Amino acid sequence: MPITVDIDVMLARRKMSVGELADRVGITPANLAVLKNGRAKAVRFATLAALCDVLECQPGDLLRWEPEEA
Secondary structure: OOEEEOHHHHHHHHOOOHHHHHHHHOOOHHHHHHHHOOOOOOOOHHHHHHHHHHHOOOHHHHEEEOOOOO
16 A cells, blocks of 8 residues: 555654553554554544644654555
8 A cells, every 4th residue: 555654653753652542542552553554444534633633743744655666
């Protein structure tokens, strides 16, 4: 998939665990892991907004587009 999720980068910058982020955002650690590992097919804007609020970042800090290899 050409969309890469950089939640790990922001977690490291904020010195926050996956469990803490999941608790503060209000999603399960399993659902956060699916998103974090790039296996999610979609993300709700409400979830993205909550992630940005907790991590104090912009959506572009969490998601980036990379062209697929031909």
